[in-house]
Amino acid sequence: MKKELITCVIIAVLLTGCGTSSAGKTGDIQNTETYTEGANLKQAGLGGLTALYDDSVWTYTEEQGSDSSLAFEDANGSILGISCSKEGFYQHPLDMIGTIRMVTSPYAGYQETEEPTEVEVQGNTWYEWVYQYEENGKTLISLNRLFGKNYYAYVLTYVAEQDAYDAGRNEALKVMNSVIVEVEDNTQAEEKAQEFLAGEWDLGNSGYLVMNEDWTYAWYMDSSKDEKNMHKGTYRGDVSNSTMGFEEGEGIYLVLFPEVLYVNGEAGQTSNAKYDYGITMTQQADGNYQMINSSTFAMYNMKRQ
Numbered sequence: 001m002k003k004e005l006i007t008c009v010i011i012a013v014l015l016t017g018c019g020t021s022s023a024g025k026t027g028d029i030q031n032t033e034t035y036t037e038g039a040n041l042k043q044a045g046l047g048g049l050t051a052l053y054d055d056s057v058w059t060y061t062e063e064q065g066s067d068s069s070l071a072f073e074d075a076n077g078s079i080l081g082i083s084c085s086k087e088g089f090y091q092h093p094l095d096m097i098g099t100i101r102m103v104t105s106p107y108a109g110y111q112e113t114e115e116p117t118e119v120e121v122q123g124n125t126w127y128e129w130v131y132q133y134e135e136n137g138k139t140l141i142s143l144n145r146l147f148g149k150n151y152y153a154y155v156l157t158y159v160a161e162q163d164a165y166d167a168g169r170n171e172a173l174k175v176m177n178s179v180i181v182e183v184e185d186n187t188q189a190e191e192k193a194q195e196f197l198a199g200e201w202d203l204g205n206s207g208y209l210v211m212n213e214d215w216t217y218a219w220y221m222d223s224s225k226d227e228k229n230m231h232k233g234t235y236r237g238d239v240s241n242s243t244m245g246f247e248e249g250e251g252i253y254l255v256l257f258p259e260v261l262y263v264n265g266e267a268g269q270t271s272n273a274k275y276d277y278g279i280t281m282t283q284q285a286d287g288n289y290q291m292i293n294s295s296t297f298a299m300y301n302m303k304r305q
Contacts, residue, residue: 047084052178078160088243091148093127094273109134193237200305233259252279
């Protein structure tokens, strides 16, 4: 069954390539929880990702792939896609889901049947998420797993017509459960950024930001540090960012990953899974540095305390 599946299109359009891909016989297969020694396995690679698949179940379809994606098809025409990208900002799976949701939600019959849930795969934390939609009068179900680490994003997608979904789901999960991802870290640049970022910052009317050396942060409503009104989580940084247009010595890239929001003591969630900022290294006469939110373009004056 050859059809234009929207998820595969999204992957191709939204993500830029992060490396070469390969699919073929593996020279040394290690046993995993997803396969037995007797399985007819091949190995597929994309960027820093490797996966095992049974070529008696999945056919590698080169024409549906690209430099940044792989595609496989089963006997029912269901598609298993693997996509990789290196983005301009640090990644978080929930933010990646939000981007996909903006494109898919206008489709007829769109419905999220399983909310994003953390799953552990080969030592990495992925988010699993299922939704369905209608295309050409048929209901399609999309099972997705997403992983993000610093600038790298990986998406695994199994898309099938509703009647064929259950027949291929377990085989798709076998592949997804075999995935190993090894992404290069950005430790050296992060540590340089932290030398500037760690400490307490007065943001005037925008609150009071504390960034600790253990990579946790707390953003209070004001300098009283009232924990009833604040959000906290983890942060990372970089000393250069081509997307924001600065090199080392010119600015700092800051990304916050909020975990909980408190409003009048009530715990909740922030509207976004991450927030990206650029900070200029040029200090103003009053001691302030300027910081900008890359999405809203809101400007902040920040002074070290």
